Amino acid sequence: MKTISKRANKGLLTALMGGLLLIATTGTASAQVTGETDFIFNSFLFLITGMFVMFMAAGFCMLEVGMVRSRNAATICLKNVTLYSIAGIMFYLVGYKLMYGGANAFFGGFGIWGADDALAKANDFTKLQDDGVNYASGSDWFFQMVFCATAASIVSGTVAERIKLWPFLIFTAVLTGIIYPIQGSWVWGGGWLSEMGFSDFAGSTLVHSAGGWAALIGALVLGARTGKYGPNGQVVGVMPGSSLPLASLGVFILWLGWFGFNGGSQLALGSAANAIDISQIFINTNLAAAGGVVAAVIATQLIYKKVDLTMALNGAIGGLVSITAEPLAPTGGVAMLIGAVGGVLIVFAVPLLDKLKIDDVVGAIPAHLVCGIWGTLIVPLTNKDASYLNQLIGVVAIGAFVSIVSFVLWQVLKMTMGIRASTEDEMQGLDKSELGLEAYPEFAAS
Amino acid sequence: MKTISKRANKGLLTALMGGLLLIATTGTASAQVTGETDFIFNSFLFLITGMFVMFMAAGFCMLEVGMVRSRNAATICLKNVTLYSIAGIMFYLVGYKLMYGGANAFFGGFGIWGADDALAKANDFTKLQDDGVNYASGSDWFFQMVFCATAASIVSGTVAERIKLWPFLIFTAVLTGIIYPIQGSWVWGGGWLSEMGFSDFAGSTLVHSAGGWAALIGALVLGARTGKYGPNGQVVGVMPGSSLPLASLGVFILWLGWFGFNGGSQLALGSAANAIDISQIFINTNLAAAGGVVAAVIATQLIYKKVDLTMALNGAIGGLVSITAEPLAPTGGVAMLIGAVGGVLIVFAVPLLDKLKIDDVVGAIPAHLVCGIWGTLIVPLTNKDASYLNQLIGVVAIGAFVSIVSFVLWQVLKMTMGIRASTEDEMQGLDKSELGLEAYPEFAAS
Amino acid sequence: MKTISKRANKGLLTALMGGLLLIATTGTASAQVTGETDFIFNSFLFLITGMFVMFMAAGFCMLEVGMVRSRNAATICLKNVTLYSIAGIMFYLVGYKLMYGGANAFFGGFGIWGADDALAKANDFTKLQDDGVNYASGSDWFFQMVFCATAASIVSGTVAERIKLWPFLIFTAVLTGIIYPIQGSWVWGGGWLSEMGFSDFAGSTLVHSAGGWAALIGALVLGARTGKYGPNGQVVGVMPGSSLPLASLGVFILWLGWFGFNGGSQLALGSAANAIDISQIFINTNLAAAGGVVAAVIATQLIYKKVDLTMALNGAIGGLVSITAEPLAPTGGVAMLIGAVGGVLIVFAVPLLDKLKIDDVVGAIPAHLVCGIWGTLIVPLTNKDASYLNQLIGVVAIGAFVSIVSFVLWQVLKMTMGIRASTEDEMQGLDKSELGLEAYPEFAAS
Amino acid sequence: MKQITAIIKPFKLDDVREALTAIGVEGLTVSEVKGYGRQKGHTEIYRGAEYAVHFLPKVKLDIVVPENRVSQVIEEIITQSKTGQIGDGKIFVMPVEQVVRIRTGETDAAAL
Amino acid sequence: MKQITAIIKPFKLDDVREALTAIGVEGLTVSEVKGYGRQKGHTEIYRGAEYAVHFLPKVKLDIVVPENRVSQVIEEIITQSKTGQIGDGKIFVMPVEQVVRIRTGETDAAAL
Amino acid sequence: MKQITAIIKPFKLDDVREALTAIGVEGLTVSEVKGYGRQKGHTEIYRGAEYAVHFLPKVKLDIVVPENRVSQVIEEIITQSKTGQIGDGKIFVMPVEQVVRIRTGETDAAAL
Ligand SMILES: Nc1ncnc2c1ncn2[C@@H]1O[C@H](COP(=O)(O)OP(=O)(O)O)[C@@H](O)[C@H]1O
Ligand SMILES: Nc1ncnc2c1ncn2[C@@H]1O[C@H](COP(=O)(O)OP(=O)(O)O)[C@@H](O)[C@H]1O
């Protein structure tokens, strides 16, 4: 049924299985979870894990502020706080309905989100369980909203240090209100890709690659930071991040938030089966990240004879993104390997982008786009319901859609208001030109 | 009943309604939440959301340390760690009983807090539900304690960079042990204001304005930082914050914590109705903050032609404080607007305070006091049980009480031990004079 | 039964008591928690509190990066991210089974961890409750893993600024895969110390002292940082921490995580009795930390006439470690005093270590080892099931085991690959020599 | 032309700058330095260990002026930056042989 | 020997360094400074309060060269660092009486 | 009077300071600088991209002394800061025409 999201279908399955179990074990009915308790567990799962995903906004902010030069540090903070705000508002006004409204196979519908808890208030938890939506509708909104915000957070890091503030914010509004929800509706909204059998448990493609494509196109339309590349494409200005401790903090926060991101995507807690699944998801999430870090550390040591902290940090994210499409089916060991491949992909993708003169300030494209594709394509290895072909179709379809729409949007912004700060503004830093202040006014930075 | 807090009354209502539902649906009794499960849910809600509120202490610390100059950064950290500690100890020794002891309409009673879980241990959850206190008594203490600490955190930012350490800590002890609990008893302790019908769901007035009044009086008694204002009242030394990235981190942490702050103030999770309410509270909390940010960003762009990050950060806090008095009744859209007004209030209140030569280092007075008043007064717009007059009376009564007692206390401290660092100590920074160290010893700061 | 951990025994007890209650109150059977609901609560407790414990890795990272000089800041971040990763992998591949495999009194067994939820899938929660293991096996793994990582985090701070990266990582792998699990098996794995009656609720000895001993031996084998001590043992180079705000943030994060650490160590949430206990644990944890801070603040003021922020921060950790061996039995007031003694111990232990020329960069030995011993030895004061003699035997046995194995391991590393950076590398900072980058490249630090 | 180099207490910078602008000094370069002189540093305690702070933060001003303005500028600096307490700082005068304004190529007095 | 002190805009540093290396300047010392000259600073708004930024960040180069290279070095600096806009900076030349290379003890021209 | 300007390796600062205090040098100003000379910088790798570090961190000491102490001070600096390896740094001596102690108004030798 298209009006019920793929995500919800998963819950439905659980509910059905719960029902079977119920029949099988009527003798121990007291061992069961009641409908209302199930409702509370599921809602609470959304709210609590949603909080951790919300906190990922802080993680992105810290990672990015640590990876930009200090002259753009205040601007990147402003962008991160504001984009999270915009995402919430747009997803409320437009996005949720467009994603989950279930109108047809290509988008959900139009309208402002509103709570609908009539069945719960009528105490009809059985119907809710049958429909696989036995949770407070608001808790679902909150959980979906923070996912939308995550996609937007990815873009800001790539295009940092040279994009003007307002066109960036407008792009964010469209991304979170329209682009993300439409492609999201194709899968989690029960649209054509989910019908086809494309599988993306927690959003390697829907969230991370989607954000990554928008970022990539932004980087291409914007061009590299002034002084980054020489005439022959070599890196002449490395522009190292101003605070690796803050970048590290950001990665720890993201890692923490990812338990909520993947664990909450189970979408239900109110049965032992769900609790078991979520536990497996936590383990896989952690081991994939760990695999990403260790792989990146070893790879940089082997290739460059020195360990690169920024690659290790990207490696953690890469591992996390890699497992996000299927954090449940693998064993811990396989999850670790999937993450480790992600970590290695990072180490090769970062300099490759430089060769292509694509200037990605924080490494979001390797981590979110490249590893998002990898994670999505490898799903069938462990999830027998998925097929490599379907996964590829999904990756390409969403990639094409997000890229094309983003390209048009970036171009329109470029031609109307302009998206790139003047070279002079860029040289002295956006903090001074756009915000009129300094992020660290007392610390000597030229 | 005065011995049961207003807060608890809310839980009671829920319990009663739960009871009615039970009667209405005896056919599906298995759908109900059992008394003990309810007990666990409610206790767990307090503990988990309380942890997030506890983390707000870190948020305040980071916001403040980012907004002071580096020469006072270590001192503000010390104050924040210590004030949180003192709040916990004082609320244990004195505060809780004074607030919730239920002795009379004006204060609660005296004594050290102690756990009382006799009914739960006797398995009498029905009685606990009837009384609306079906949770572990210790979980309630923990939750109330972190609220008390929040009020104290507000003061430190306003009076930063010039107050001496020890008088500040003594003020904190009295604030958390006596001032906060007494006014708190008037509402949440079931005292005269709650009897009258004053409504403050999660503490726009009881926590935020209370802290804000104490801060305002402190700023007035202390005077402005040396060199901040010229003879005619213009700002001659802006003294910009030393680390806006840390200030931004602080705001993200506060935002995160606020879901616990407002969500946990539902005081109960053990029914579908509660889960639905808490979900709405999460949504409103988020949208009010988002509204505050976007409003402050737009307002500063329009007024100053540049976006001011520090105002945007204050805008988030302003939006959050604005919705705290009533985070449940509004729809998301209305919550967003209430928050947006808060964000605009910030943009006007900050320079207004400067005109009055009231030197508030971090903008706590606009965010917590001004928006706290706004949020409290606007409650009747969406909560039909509240009246504008009662709200006004509550705001004035608590404002007067906290201000007068704070004034006396600050004056006593001033006349006995002195509250203000010497000008020389102030010029070289409190870190060196009070702590004998530097927050960032390796980074050149004059 | 040795194959069931001491930790699990606690849950068993609760389950048995729940059973008795069930019999006693058959009339109100509907007030009970069902077996599956219990399962979910317990699993969720592990997962949620485990997340907070995981976040302690960020807390350690921030505390350490704030306490080292900026020239080693990136390296300490890399170590913290990588050690957390390695701990997860090693505990998966080797550690868990070695700790909880239940082979004999001295170690658990060998093998990779794998989920085993057969009973839950067969809906046999009664058996699970009888065995005291009514939770998802994966949730338990996750919770135990983050404890293992905590032990490893302790070491990195002590040996910072002079140890080479790779030997440190190898030590971490052995510590988390072998040393920590073996001694852990003696108590939580149901081994000889638990049989004997040694009591360590959440790991003052098993986690904190164990990490502390490994750190102490590391510091002794490594020697002090070049230039720290004069020929006669006086401190000639204090090498103050580069960012006390980040160190403060770290302590707040650790404090937050500790609610998960101690609270989750109740190991069960699915009964009112557990909810009551966990609440008491939260209160005691908070008051012990508060006591540690206030005691350290007062002690440094009295002794040095200035308050030392870094001691106050260590004081918080010291208070937390002190209460970790028995966070349930004491009243809040006693917990506060136990923590306060911890805070005072810090103030004396830090300069004492300096007199012994033991160079502990972040104060991990006073906080984790000294307070860990104190907290373990004082358990019998409030827990009547424990005896001072047994506690002492446990402290000594684990101290001896960890110290000896660590010593051998550090020596082997020293003789094979060398553990100490060259003086020149040390002088210019490990960031440049090992990582080839700077943590804060734009901020002038000589 | 002469370069007047003044080492002063950091918090006196604003007063000195204002006074010099008032008497028509057209340019000024400031750097953050550390130093010792009669004022010898002091001891602090960190984590229970006493240690010596040998250098104190100062601000260095470099002002290049025509010879005839030297004494006036020196006097003004002294007036503004003197507290009478140890560590007030010093003024050094050094010869400058040539001055060029990069923007215009003007030289010497015209470039100041 | 002379010391050429150039105060330039920070973002011109790399161009100047490259050009000077190209003409064989063997050594160079750079410091971060702040200054004002014709370019007078400006006002900013922070939290609604207008305030003056009196000093602008500049970079100072000290280059000690034999007398005969002075004019070439000055020219090269001007070529590279001139934008034609206010605030381009200044060059000062001062006499140096003695130079020693610490490593070898070589002195004067040999030490450069 | 002369100003002795020494550019040395940062980690030699403490040794030099102690030695100079020992021979009675009464004042000293230190700044953090970057530079290149014979020691040319090096390449590093950051995120897979090789890049050149052109400037190395150094410390600059300015010491104004009476003429007759110049050679002793120079010797002491060399003794303490020489490692024999490239990048040890340089010493420049420049004339100082006038010295004033701000606190007392003392001038020249008396001001040192
Ligand atoms: N001989 C000197 N050479 C270079 N700098 C000096 C010399 N004497 C003093 N200074 C600088 O001037 C500052 C103030 O000098 P000091 O002797 O403490 O002041 P006062 O003479 O007023 O007590 C010192 O910190 C140092 O930076
Ligand atoms: N008389 C002076 N003495 C010392 N430094 C000066 C002097 N004049 C200018 N400067 C330095 O040169 C910088 C640029 O000078 P400015 O007059 O703004 O350049 P321009 O003449 O190209 O407009 C100033 O910021 C200051 O650091």
Ligand SMILES: Nc1ncnc2c1ncn2[C@@H]1O[C@H](COP(=O)(O)OP(=O)(O)O)[C@@H](O)[C@H]1O
């Ligand atoms: N001609 C010069 N003018 C100004 N500073 C110089 C000059 N030559 C060297 N320096 C400074 O001295 C430092 C050390 O010089 P370098 O030539 O590397 O030492 P060494 O001669 O011992 O190898 C440089 O980094 C630079 O700061």
